Amino acid sequence: MAEPGAVAGVERHGRPRDPENDAAILNAALDLLIERGAAGTSIEAVAQRAGVAKLTVYRRWRSKEDLLMAALEHARNPDMDEAPAGRTIDELVTSTAELLSRPRFRALIARVIGASVDYPKLVTAYTERYLRPRLDALAEIARQAIDAGHFPPHTDPGVIHDILAGSIGSVLLQHEQDVTAAQVESRLQALLRHIGYRP
Template sequence: MSAAEATRGRGRPRDPRTDEAILRAALELFTEHGHAGTSIEAIARRAGVGKLTVYRRWGSKDELIAAAVESARGEIPNPGTDDLDGMSYAEISQVIVDALPVSARTLAEPGYRAMLAQVFGSCVTHPGLMAAFWQNHILPRRRTVHLALSRAVDEGVLPPETDIEALIDMTVGAVLYRLLRSDPPDADELLEYLRAVYRQAGMIPRQ
């Protein structure tokens, strides 16, 4: 157990409202000013708490920003592969289809797009932040899509020589390119775009 974790384990129970205020302040400042323009002092000031209160919960600025970024996913569904194990391609793709409207609404929010831009802009200078974002945010969804495409190959929906990893990369790249353009789509436009891209990739059936 780290010193920070040991400190968190002592004293009164943590107030979840304080946690939420700190995460919200960290996310707002990171989105507005990036990693370099965000400090623990500024986060504490915006959250209305003392600096020590922040450090009792998160041991470093990178750890706090990573947690704040993860909190921004909102209601985007995140079905685990354990929940999908044993399902057919049609069943898994239906789970993906059902999740698309909520995903589109979240991804189309200006604040969410700005946060994504800051995360990707920090990937070289602060690789730990991208690593945390990848582990907590991207990888679980990537596993779900990988399972769907694997089922598609097994059931003959996609050819056996399909490079699943490359196909996922191309799909993610297409979505990010569309999100970060100067004329971003609204939620309805993004939903149609996601459906089109996912159909082309074979993640959901073509209709």
């Protein structure tokens, strides 16, 4: 299936694969998941959007759920990758608020949660591959901030984690309204001040 000139790798099952095709398929799958949701996305529609034959998709992924999971794992675009980053709690709050105010990010999270009833592995894949590494990094930043005296000494880093993870829920339940980064940031800061955050 590799096009002339394409860099062909070797697939798990021994088939030649075309990395450009793979990327096009996974990007198309992510776009369709956001636009139509998991139930409204078909392998056929993904193939069409990616400009490849349906069989090319089926050769790589056995089911729609596998394909959507791969799309979530693969995603290295601004909607997915610019997740909460930063080296201090304040930077983390700012980047989390910015991320949560993006319509496309909110749509993606809403789609993943909405699909969780039918495709429970999707939300697990998303949580494990995407959220958990970032929340683990957050817990480490929280521990450093506690050590540095920015929180009361007996603060549980898990509580700081729960506050930031919980902010996703509050924002998703205001979907129709515009939520600005400044609003989310001010609410997160209020929560942190209440648990004794003094930077």
